[in-house]
Amino acid sequence: MNRFGEKAGKQRRQATLVAIVAILVVAGFAGGRLSMLLQYPIIKDKAFGNLAYAYNEIMHDYLDGAKSKALVDGAAEGMVGSLQDPYSVYLSEDKGEAYMQSYEDHFVGIGVEIRQEDGAFIIDSIIKGAPSEKSGLKKEDVIENIDGAAVKGLTFDELKSKLQGKAGSTVKLQVQRQGQAGLQTVSVVRGDVPVLTVSSEMKANGIGEITISRFAEKTAQEFDTAIASLQKQGMKALLLDLRGNPGGLLDPTIQIANRFVPKGKTIVQVVYKDEKRVLTHKSNQKEPWTLPIAILVDAHTASSAEVLTAALKDTAGAQVVGEKTFGKGIVQNFNQLKDGSVLKLTEAQWRSPDGQWIHKKGIEPNVSVAAPDYALLPRLDAGLKLTIGDYGDTVVTVQKMLQAIGYDTGTGSGVYDEATAAAVRAFQQHESLPVNGDMNDKTAYRILARLTDKFQTEDPQRNKAMDLLRAAESVASSGK
Structure with missing residues (x-):
């Protein structure tokens, strides 16, 4: 009896042990599930099954294959996009880094602003305190080669990527400088470029x-x-x-x-x-x-x-x-x-x-105080080419710009007619540009420069504010 009781007791202990282990397993599973639900509440949503199904199907069966990171980023972008809020956005990796950098007080580069004219990349300005200023690059230098490779045919983004690099690295530019024969070689050590606001x-x-x-x-x-x-x-x-x-x-x-x-x-x-x-x-x-x-x-x-x-x-x-x-x-x-x-x-x-x-x-x-109409005209995109017979909104913009700076384009009907070409020829001659009557990047850039000069002089909003301040300061001074 004692032996029987001993055996029965051992069996009960084993049964109890198994029960405890089972309880612990169930508790661990429940705890883990609760933790998952708390950490990822999306799991509770019925529609999550659709997302998981789509993910699995794409990863297993999509003909061209897929990368899981790209799928998850795409899902996040779509989720934020569904809010239909233009100010809410999910920016994956490089886009996110670029967004964060846009608020910083500097970036790594050479520090030039570049414009594109008829396929050529021209330094429009040198950023003060940037590596480009120390290197000897000058405004209006035309970039011909970067590290021995021609830049002709590159897009703006491709040119930008060639100029970017790690701080302390060197990029070698060959530029055509106004008034000088042959190409000038300028080496620039990449570094911090101040971003001034x-x-x-x-x-x-x-x-x-x-x-x-x-x-x-x-x-x-x-x-x-x-x-x-x-x-x-x-x-x-x-x-x-x-x-x-x-x-x-x-x-x-x-x-x-x-x-x-x-x-x-x-x-x-x-x-x-x-x-x-x-x-x-x-x-x-x-x-x-x-x-x-x-x-x-x-x-x-x-x-x-x-x-x-x-x-x-x-x-x-x-x-x-x-x-x-x-x-x-x-x-x-x-x-x-x-x-x-x-x-x-x-x-x-x-x-x-x-x-x-x-x-x-x-x-x-x-x-x-309203801004003058010409100040609200859209900018002219790089690669502009207009000649007699062309028509459309861009032609209307060109005609309005020319009229604003004193050149008669006739009726300005949106058709690039002989009157418009004559106005362009007159402007080109006045600006010492090649005279052909056609619109191109170089001519467009000069027109925009003259419009900017005109606005700086006439700016009715600034002038009104200055009048108010002069009057207020005069009153304040007389009251002292």
């Missing part, structure tokens, strides 16, 4: 002008430097040009606003989904700003540029001059993943200091 200039009557092209990582520091420089020159009023500024990062925008918005006043409110989180950014201004301010805006002033405009208009007494702004009142957060990919997602809206949501409405200027 702020420029400044002292205008007449002590009016300092600052232009912000977009809001990037170091924009606030650049702005501080510009303000300090203008103050040393005796600035009496500030003109802030935000025309064409598409926005960018919010933090540098708030840092700049701190200088002008009175301490403790609201700069912007950021409101997240279902108002579960509301961030109110208030000014921590260190010294009161006492000079008159005017801001130039247009239909392309958007996002963070509108945040700054609204804050200064509502709380700092800034005069806003120009045209109604774009109207982007939403905020995107972006995160970079381990492989470099970036998810940019609309997660909040922003409201002006007085609580207004300007999305799809824009900000109305205090003083409305």
Whole structure:
């Protein structure tokens, strides 16, 4: 009996052990599944089965084969695309890296801006402080060869990839320089090229002008430097040009606003989904700003540029001059993943200091001033070739440009007729270009240059803002 009891006890212990192991296995499985569900909630969605099925079918049976990474990236892009939000996007690997770099204060390269004219690549400008400036490259140099290979026939992207490389590496360019026979060989050591988003200039009557092209990582520091420089020159009023500024990062925008918005006043409110989180950014201004301010805006002033405009208009007494702004009142957060990919997602809206949501409405200027019609004409693409008999929208654009700078194209009906060719010949002769009456890249570039000169002189929006600032400064001076 004892032996029987001993055997039965052993069997019970074994059964208990098996039960415990079974429970642990089930618990482990359940725990693992719970962990998977918590980490990847998409698994719970019924439609996930369709995604998994498509993935498996493609990987196993697709005739040409497929790469799993490409499929997953494509699925992520499609998922974000289904939101039908132009501001939310998934950028895979290299695209994500490029997006992140666009906000940095430098990139690695040689530092030139290039234009294409009739198949030739011409250095349009040398970026100050870049390796190209130190190497001796000059504006208007025509690039013929890179590292011994001809550039003729390359696309812009192909040329760009040849100029890019690791910091410290050398690229050898052969260029044709104006007024010199033969090719000049210039070696450039690739390095950091500064990306500047702020420029400044002292205008007449002590009016300092600052232009912000977009809001990037170091924009606030650049702005501080510009303000300090203008103050040393005796600035009496500030003109802030935000025309064409598409926005960018919010933090540098708030840092700049701190200088002008009175301490403790609201700069912007950021409101997240279902108002579960509301961030109110208030000014921590260190010294009161006492000079008159005017801001130039247009239909392309958007996002963070509108945040700054609204804050200064509502709380700092800034005069806003120009045209109604774009109207982007939403905020995107972006995160970079381990492989470099970036998810940019609309997660909040922003409201002006007085609580207004300007999305799809824009900000109305205090003083409305339209840009001249010629300033709104589209640019002429590289590779342009037009001659008598051609017609279409591009011909209309050319005719309007020529008319704006004083050349008669007749009725300007959109047909490249003899009157248009005569106007082109007259322009080419005046600019010391080959005279043939046909439109090409070289002629188009000169026309755009003359239009730019005309706008810089006539700019009605800037001129109106300058008048307002002069009047405000005169009143302020008389009151002292």
